[in-house]
Amino acid sequence: MQKPKLALYWAASCGGCEIAVLDIQEKILDVANTFDIVFWPVAMDFKYDDVRKMDDKSIDICLFNGAIRNSENEEIAHLLRQKSKTLIAFGSCAYEGGIPGLANLSSKEEMLNFVYKESPSTISVDNGFPKTHYNVQEGEIEIPELYDYVKPLKDVVAVDYYIPGCPPQPEQIWKVIEYILSGQPLPPTGSILGAGDKTCCDECPRERKEKKIKKFYRPFEIIPNPDECLLDQGIICMGPATRSGCGALCVKANVPCRGCYGAPPNCLDQGSKMISALSSVIDAHSPEEIGQVLDTIADPIGTFYRFSLAYSILKRRDIQ
Amino acid sequence: MSFEPKIIGFLCNWCSYSGADLAGVSRIKSAPNVRVIRTMCSGRVDPTFILKAFQLGADGVVVMGCHPGDCHYQEGNYKTMRRIPFLKRIIKDFGIEQERLRLEWVSASEGDIYAKVVNEFTEEIRKLGPIKHPSCKVKLEKVLGG
Numbered sequence: 001m002q003k004p005k006l007a008l009y010w011a012a013s014c015g016g017c018e019i020a021v022l023d024i025q026e027k028i029l030d031v032a033n034t035f036d037i038v039f040w041p042v043a044m045d046f047k048y049d050d051v052r053k054m055d056d057k058s059i060d061i062c063l064f065n066g067a068i069r070n071s072e073n074e075e076i077a078h079l080l081r082q083k084s085k086t087l088i089a090f091g092s093c094a095y096e097g098g099i100p101g102l103a104n105l106s107s108k109e110e111m112l113n114f115v116y117k118e119s120p121s122t123i124s125v126d127n128g129f130p131k132t133h134y135n136v137q138e139g140e141i142e143i144p145e146l147y148d149y150v151k152p153l154k155d156v157v158a159v160d161y162y163i164p165g166c167p168p169q170p171e172q173i174w175k176v177i178e179y180i181l182s183g184q185p186l187p188p189t190g191s192i193l194g195a196g197d198k199t200c201c202d203e204c205p206r207e208r209k210e211k212k213i214k215k216f217y218r219p220f221e222i223i224p225n226p227d228e229c230l231l232d233q234g235i236i237c238m239g240p241a242t243r244s245g246c247g248a249l250c251v252k253a254n255v256p257c258r259g260c261y262g263a264p265p266n267c268l269d270q271g272s273k274m275i276s277a278l279s280s281v282i283d284a285h286s287p288e289e290i291g292q293v294l295d296t297i298a299d300p301i302g303t304f305y306r307f308s309l310a311y312s313i314l315k316r317r318d319i320q
Numbered sequence: 321m322s323f324e325p326k327i328i329g330f331l332c333n334w335c336s337y338s339g340a341d342l343a344g345v346s347r348i349k350s351a352p353n354v355r356v357i358r359t360m361c362s363g364r365v366d367p368t369f370i371l372k373a374f375q376l377g378a379d380g381v382v383v384m385g386c387h388p389g390d391c392h393y394q395e396g397n398y399k400t401m402r403r404i405p406f407l408k409r410i411i412k413d414f415g416i417e418q419e420r421l422r423l424e425w426v427s428a429s430e431g432d433i434y435a436k437v438v439n440e441f442t443e444e445i446r447k448l449g450p451i452k453h454p455s456c457k458v459k460l461e462k463v464l465g466g
């Protein structure tokens with residue numbers, strides 16, 4: 001019997017999702033034995049043209065990580081959609097824009113100016129600035145165009161499934177692969193795979209009491225008690241606004257959840273879920289007092305939408 | 321064509337909705353720009369509802385509830401008292417004017433205050449103009465009809 005064909009791709013990605021695939025450890029050999037890996041730029045020497053030559057829908061499963069940030073990301077997303085039976089948005093960036101999505105708080109110009117001119121560590125000798133076309137002796141070079149905004153994969157092509165996490169946890173990746181290989185009927189299109197249907201708090205072993213918070217602390221400002229709920233101690237922990245699935249990994253390491261598994265089920269907007277959760281636990285009963293407590297939260301938008309900004313209701317800052 | 325602000329008003333059932341009703345019964349004139357959505361308590365107004373209202377094209381959102389201490393569910397409006405300023409900070413970070421979101425306490429006997437709030441808010445939004453955020457392009461007419 002012919003082996004099912006597997007493709008892996010990275011768009012606007014940090015590479016962590018690729019490492020996560022390797023982190024399934026010796027099981028990677030099972031993957032290599034079970035699948036015919038037909039495209040995996042980070043690990044094997046394939047070219048885009050090899051994919052273009054494939055028949056439509058000839059790839060059985062494509063794990064796509066990274067957000068859509070430039071014209072190349074989008075072009076390959078379309079190509080892989082065309083060639084794949086099942087396209088899976090793999091990891092927070094592909095699912096919801098992820099960390100790159102935070103760029104939606106700045107304009108492209110602000111960003112390019114900072115990186116190529118203004119940042120203290122930049123010495124711009126020739127006022128170099130990225131261009132999409134450049135002439136050299138050998139001919140014209142073309143590089144992809146940076147988009148104004150970061151988009152999740154689903155904004156450019158139809159996505160069959162989502163595997164959340166930054167990066168997805170290896171056990172969860174393996175479970176998904178096993179499930180697909182088992183030949184059981186696949187869940188409805190659009191489902192989230194490799195995660196739970198509760199919140200991170202439901203997987204957290206810490207002891208919770210009634211919360212009454214008068215001041216929020218940043219993690220470096222306080223040494224947290226290892227057994228008590230971090231939020232009870234005034235540390236912003238995204239647990240109540242985050243989907244279960246990782247096993248409360250960070251919290252078990254004494255670090256607050258940053259929300260990488262995305263919004264819990266039936267929640268349209270992770271940030272507003274967090275606002276709702278925090279509003280219930282702030283111990284203040286007048287506008288002045290409330291203002292003072294809110295002042296102790298550093299970077300609310302970047303904290304509550306750290307991974308999901310590009311996927312949220314408003315998606316980006318209005319840059320006028 | 322002149323700009324008519326589209327405003328969504330979330331009114332708590334026990335106080336503010338009755339206040340709005342009283343304004344009507346007493347024939348106090350108030351701007352027709354507020355589309356009222358009745359909720360059991362101002363504390364039921366999930367921040368998502370408000371963001372969704374803006375996304376669907378509301379130019380302003382006003383949440384009205386019982387005065388502090390008078391909430392039918394005791395603590396509900398204290399939650400609201402924290403949520404709205406919290407959300408105002410967030411919408412500002414998204415590039416939406418904070419003034420487009422407003423919180424008011426209106427009791428069942430304050431029909432006049434209801435009308436005053438509605439009239440003032442409508443004029444304030446008229447000055448701000450239509451919502452401009454790129455994610456808020458859907459026309460509210462399409463959703464609500466008319």
Ligand code: SF4
Nearest residue numbers: 014016017091093166
């Ligand atoms: S989801 Fe996280 S690990 Fe994966 S590419 Fe994005 S930033 Fe990297």
Ligand code: SF4
Nearest residue numbers: 201204229230237239
């Ligand atoms: S808020 Fe954080 S620390 Fe507290 S129970 Fe939830 S996940 Fe655990």
Ligand code: SF4
Nearest residue numbers: 246250257258259260
């Ligand atoms: S605890 Fe939160 S941030 Fe950490 S892996 Fe789990 S979902 Fe992601």
Ligand code: FES
Nearest residue numbers: 332361385386392
């Ligand atoms: S019942 Fe009116 S604000 Fe709670």
